[in-house]
Amino acid sequence: AQSVTQLDSQVPVFEEAPVELRCNYSSSVSVYLFWYVQYPNQGLQLLLKYLSGSTLVESINGFEAEFNKSQTSFHLRKPSVHISDTAEYFCAVRPANSGYALNFGKGTSLLVTP
Amino acid sequence: ETGVTQTPRHLVMGMTNKKSLKCEQHLGHNAMYWYKQSAKKPLELMFVYNFKEQTENNSVPSRFSPECPNSSHLFLHLHTLQPEDSALYLCASSQDLRTQGTQYFGPGTRLLVL
Numbered sequence: 001a002q003s004v005t006q007l008d009s010q011v012p013v014f015e016e017a018p019v020e021l022r023c024n025y026s027s028s029v030s031v032y033l034f035w036y037v038q039y040p041n042q043g044l045q046l047l048l049k050y051l052s053g054s055t056l057v058e059s060i061n062g063f064e065a066e067f068n069k070s071q072t073s074f075h076l077r078k079p080s081v082h083i084s085d086t087a088e089y090f091c092a093v094r095p096a097n098s099g100y101a102l103n104f105g106k107g108t109s110l111l112v113t114p
Numbered sequence: 115e116t117g118v119t120q121t122p123r124h125l126v127m128g129m130t131n132k133k134s135l136k137c138e139q140h141l142g143h144n145a146m147y148w149y150k151q152s153a154k155k156p157l158e159l160m161f162v163y164n165f166k167e168q169t170e171n172n173s174v175p176s177r178f179s180p181e182c183p184n185s186s187h188l189f190l191h192l193h194t195l196q197p198e199d200s201a202l203y204l205c206a207s208s209q210d211l212r213t214q215g216t217q218y219f220g221p222g223t224r225l226l227v228l
Binding site: 009 | 120145154162170204217218221
């Protein structure tokens with residue numbers, strides 16, 4: 001089975017500052033990794049995913065995440081955040097070669113203030 | 115209308131009531147999912163349907179009864195719920211159950227059981 005640990009439940013940051021949301025996973029098999037974002041009163045939206053290939057993946061709104069197999073991590077970063085990035089961010093993992101169930105972390109609440 | 119829609123968005127019910135949650139996807143997908151999102155807990159997968167057939171029941175109490183009449187619609191019938199069942203119920207869909215399939219989420223139904 002796979003599991004995900006999001007080390008920070010809340011991350012407050014000032015606008016235009018950089019941010020890193022941490023995600024570590026545990027698995028005995030190869031995995032696919034995902035970051036989802038949930039804006040207030042909305043469902044989850046896929047932000048980015050790692051399936052294979054380049055370990056650095058990017059989203060269209062400036063976020064990036066790097067798959068680090070040796071450290072079993074998939075941290076999410078953005079060099080300069082906006083007020084509109086305030087949301088809940090969820091890291092998720094699923095096995096690469098079998099199964100379909102996503103295992104989610106508890107989420108990290110990103111609060112961007114002026 | 116595109117994406118995954120859920121109705122109602124909010125629901126308050128007593129423990130003796132019977133109600134149903136509805137999910138509809140306009141993406142041409144064949145797999146649909148119900149998740150439960152409780153405060154400060156990881157998303158919990160409840161049920162999975164693939165081509166209208168239930169493929170997973172994740173040890174969900176029988177007071178939750180899913181129904182999938184076709185690949186576009188998914189229902190969650192509720193009866194004699196408990197206060198601890200209060201949560202955000204999220205529906206998701208994916209093309210199928212292939213391991214690389216991305217899941218797309220609806221906005222959720224926020225349920226309060228009194």
